[in-house]
Amino acid sequence: MSLFSALEINTTGLTAQRRRAEVASSNLSNTDTTRTAEGGPYRRKDVVFQTTTFGKELLNANVRNQGVEVSAVVEDTTPFDRRYEPGHPDADSDGYVSYPNVSAMEEMANMMSAARSYEANIGALSIIKTMINRTLDLGK
């Protein structure tokens, strides 16, 4: 239904931004995690966004880059933060502990950006909803 394609596009935006907020939450809560299932400290994760083709009508009009999706969650390969803590159980032979390459401030900024983008999508959705409702008012 063409009436809803704009709504659906914004829904993909909501999903993608929520995923990004999830990843940022995961990073934030693991700022000091030194043990993971794979071994070693936690590595910062990041999302990669990708456009998706959306809707028959738009495809026919040859407009191919519409919705958005999280195509991958990748690991940040920057080196770990090494701190001298000889008493720590995960310290290496030199007394250094590798802490995750996560900066809490950066993650908070990321989180806020995701929240703002989410809000922008909600705003667009409510505008489209208002447009549809206004059109329906024509019949009253």
Add this chain to the structure above:
Amino acid sequence: MNDITAYNKIQKAIPQPSAAPTAESSNGISFGNVLKDAINQVNGLEVNSQNEMNKFMSDDTDLHSVMMALEKADISFQVMMQVRNKIVSAYQEIMKSQV
């Protein structure tokens, strides 16, 4: 007397349909079927919103997907109601007309 002759003239002037009128139009799509399809579609969206709600309850989907399904169902229902109102008001208009 004058009135009756005028009426007869008018009746001759109106072309009489050769066959009994049917609801089916020439290409086989009747208004009733179109309306039925539209109502089915609206119903499908309502069912979809219910499914989304169930999925949300069992933790399978996002809140915004549920809201979006609800919105779609609501909007399509409103469209259906508008169409229905139009049909009913047209019907009432015809019923009110003096014969």
